Amino acid sequence: MTKITPIALLLAGFTATSSYAMNPQPDPENPGGYIIERSEIKAAEDAKTADPMYDVWAKALETRPNTVVEAIYPDAATNPDNVKRVERVFPETEWNFLTQMAAPEYTYTRFLRAIGKFPAFCGDYTDGRDADKICKTSIVTAFAHFSQETGGHISKDNYSDNPLALEEWQQALVHVREMGWSEGQAGYTTGCGQNDWQNKRWPCSDGQGYFGRGAKQLSYHFNYGAFSEVMFDGDATVLLNDPGLVADSWLNLASAIWFFLTPQAPKPAMLHVIDRTWKPSQRELDAGITYGFGTTINVINGGIECGEQNKDKGQPVNRIRYWEGLAEHYEIAIAADEKNTCWQQTPYGSLNLNGATDVLYTNWDANWKYYSDRPGGVSFECELVGFQTAYSALVEGDYEKCVENFYGSHANWPDVRVVDKLPDTDKPVDPVDPPVDGVATWESNKVYVGGDKVSYQGAVYKAKWWTQGDNPASGGPWALESGTPVTPDPVDPVEPPVDPVDPVDPVEPPIDPVEPVDPVEPVDPPVTGSPAWDASAIYVGGDKVSYQGSEYQAKWWTTGNKPDAGDPWKQI
Structure with missing residues (x-):
């Protein structure tokens, strides 16, 4: 996917505002990089995940230590409460009833441990919901999907392959490895080794x-x-x-x-479809997506099994048949607003949720909107998106990693380091540099944007673009607006300062006052094919130039800034 870069947004005239007090500062340890205070990062993350559902999702994914899990055995007094509930509503006799054809790697003990790892599965409810009923429905729903994903699919009448005449919904967990594959085989490595x-x-x-x-x-x-x-x-x-x-x-x-238990937003977690923690958005309701087993199919494999075109396909037909057989056997009532099928639903992958305000996402990606009050127009924020990224809103610390671009997933993103506290850059106004014509005196630590005016040493200057720390008298992002600049007296090269311990030889001053060096290099040939830097040209992020024997690359939009001066250039 091609991302919109900050400069493209600038040229489109689009700007963004934010309530977050983002105040990126130049990184003193990394020229060209920036530092941001951790409290700002946390405030932005909290504001973006203020909906209570984010806490519910994160709570559902909490886990117990493996040392606790591996101490779980049937009927053990130390078993966690949710495991004891499973033993009560789905005892080992029921497990054996549904796994008579299963691979030996699947055992009741392992089933209890898998559940014990996640306290939310068959967990408690404090709002009156029937936890035992939800637990039983969750297990039966899981077995219906197991029967499709790893089942034997052998007819009850096929005595030679099914001598026990098991129902197909009793044939779950037959396969522990994908058919045709065994340990030691290298496969399913699509994408491995790429630099992504x-x-x-x-x-x-x-x-x-x-x-x-x-x-x-x-x-x-x-x-x-x-x-x-x-x-x-x-x-x-x-x-x-x-x-x-x-x-x-x-x-x-x-x-x-x-x-x-894991939502793949905008798809909800299957548990939250069953226990009704999830509330379908209007777009989902309009697409036929509501409560019931059919929606769990859409969550698992909607693109292949849901929609009118897949109404008679074998996979969803089998899956629904297994669910209905299990639900009947275990006397699970189907509510009036529940659907066992998903042929009447739009698959999630085909559902247009653009602009929906009642849909929540769970992955972070860079916010590429343009912010005029921040360095280079970069947001220094991440936003929630409806596709998989390297950073999850349900994993603690991932938002900070997203801002820092920990896995290098944001092209052209500046180097960012998060610190506990920004250095104290407050400095008193120089009493010998009073404001001119009511225009405030320039402050080295303050951010200025295009159009801002400051006074400096008797003159007024106007910012051409975003700037911080650039002396107005040096030009660059500043243009003289009025007044006459006051320049300091030049150092007399004939009378160099004398160190009382190690005096400087006055016979050999470091600069020859008679033959000054011309600071402009008359010849600057291109390097490695990159064109020579042109002071009047406009460059955008990624552009390369050669300058005085070295090659540089622009980090963002720039014009008139020498490549060897640092930002917005980096040497490559």
Whole structure:
């Protein structure tokens, strides 16, 4: 996707305003970079995620330590409360009833551990909702999807392959690995090794295969990496280096519970469809998306299984048949406003949510709007978007990483460092430099934008564009408006200052006053094919020039600024 750069927005005449007190300052440790105070970052993040649903989503993804999880066994007195609820509403006898054809890697103990990892699954409610009923419905819903994703799909009448005459909805969890794949095979490595944010956050491991494993058939490195971060305290490399754990440990079921609880906004988490924490937006209602099993299909695989064109396709027909068989067996009532099907729904991937104000997103990306009061017009903020990025609004610290561009996912974004406190740059006004004609005296730490006026040493200057710290008398972003500049007396080269300890030899002054050096280089040939810098030309972010034997690249819009002076240029 081509992003809109700040200069494009400037040329389009579009500007933005914000209530956030963003005050980026030049980074004293990194020429060309900026520092921002952490409190400003936190205030911006809090304002963008003020809707209570963000807290609900984040709460649903809370986890217990693996040391606690691996101590879970059937009937153990120390089992967490949500695990005890599962044992009560879905005891091991029911597990055995539904898994008579299952692979041996799937066990009831592992099922309880997968649930124990996530306190929100079969958790408590404090608002009167029936937690036991929601728990039972959640488990049966999961098994309906297991039956489609990893089921045997063998007819009840096929005695040779199904001697127990099991219903197809009793044939879940037959496959622990995607058919045709085995450990040791490198595969599903599309995109691995590319220089992009996905590989920076979730780098593939040589020789590993990221084919489907587990009850949800987890696939591709970015899903293994994201799941690993949840399972192992933010460490993506555990499963990227050893994806086989998703087949051979309790992670084979935990991956499915994780998916069940994770919103892929604008798609809600399946749990929140079932327990009705989710409230469909008007756009979703208009698209036929409401409560019921059909919406969980749309969440999982809507692009392939939902919509009028997929009404008679085998996958959704089977999935709905398994749900209806399980719901009947376990006496789960279908409410009047619930739909088992999704053929009448617009798939989420085809749903136009542009401009909708009642839809929430869960990923951060750079805010590319133009801000006239900030360096280069850059926002120094991130915004919520409806597509996957390197940064999640549900992961603590990801907003700060987004602003810092931690994974290099924002092209042409300036270097940003977040600090606990900005340095104290307040300085008193020089008493010998009073205002001129009522125009305030220039302050070195203050940000000025095009059109602002200041007085400096007896003259008034007008800013041509954004500037901070540039002496008005030096030109550049400043133009003389009125008055006569006062210039300091030149240093007498004949009488250099004398150090009382190590006097300077007056016979050899450092500058020859008779033959001054011409500061303008008469010849400046291009370097590595880049054109020579032209003081009158306009350059935008990414433009390259040669200047006095070196090559430079513009960070943002500039004209008249020498490349070797630093911002807005960087040497390459």
